[in-house]
Amino acid sequence: MASLPIIVAPDPRLKVVCEPVETVDDAVRKVLDDMLETMYDAPGIGLAAPQVGVQKRMIVADISRDEEGHNAYIMVNPEIVWESEEVLDYEEGCLSLPEHYAEVTRPERVQIKFLDRNGKEREIKVSGLLSTCIQHEIDHLDGVLFVDHLSNLRRSLILRKLQKFKKQQQKKAVGA
Numbered sequence: 001m002a003s004l005p006i007i008v009a010p011d012p013r014l015k016v017v018c019e020p021v022e023t024v025d026d027a028v029r030k031v032l033d034d035m036l037e038t039m040y041d042a043p044g045i046g047l048a049a050p051q052v053g054v055q056k057r058m059i060v061a062d063i064s065r066d067e068e069g070h071n072a073y074i075m076v077n078p079e080i081v082w083e084s085e086e087v088l089d090y091e092e093g094c095l096s097l098p099e100h101y102a103e104v105t106r107p108e109r110v111q112i113k114f115l116d117r118n119g120k121e122r123e124i125k126v127s128g129l130l131s132t133c134i135q136h137e138i139d140h141l142d143g144v145l146f147v148d149h150l151s152n153l154r155r156s157l158i159l160r161k162l163q164k165f166k167k168q169q170q171k172k173a174v175g176a
């Protein structure tokens with residue numbers, strides 16, 4: 001397994017609608033394993049393939065705390081097939097928008113259809129933080145970031161700050 005670099009917004013690679021995975025083979029499993037390692041390393045509770053430059057419909061999530069041990073969700077071609085009318089407000093963050101957080105309102109419970117690591121079709125119902133997290137990751141597969149759920153003003157403010165942050169990082173990298 002390898003930990004991969006995470007793309008920071010604003011970046012056109014985070015705005016792409018990703019393609020479905022055709023076959024869950026060893027190459028796909030390798031990417032999924034690398035995504036898991038990248039997420040744990042960051043550390044974060046979820047990661048979508050486009051965040052590491054792979055424009056395929058794959059996500060990983062794990063909301064358990066370290067002391068509870070890992071409980072990873074690995075989903076290929078995830079699809080929301082049902083959502084509750086009840087909603088949940090949650091202060092979201094994103095590994096592609098470091099240091100920025102904002103409250104986003106989403107359905108409290110969703111049912112997801114997906115392929116597991118072995119390519120087997122599965123369906124689960126999730127609620128609370130795990131539901132928020134998985135919906136956030138599925139958004140990534142359609143080029144949607146959590147800031148896209150905010151007002152234009154709020155979104156452009158955060159993206160401008162990140163642009164500035166990226167420029168500073170680049171300067172540091174070249175030693176300027």
Ligand code: NI
Pocket residue numbers: 093094095096136137140
């Ligand atoms: Ni994210």
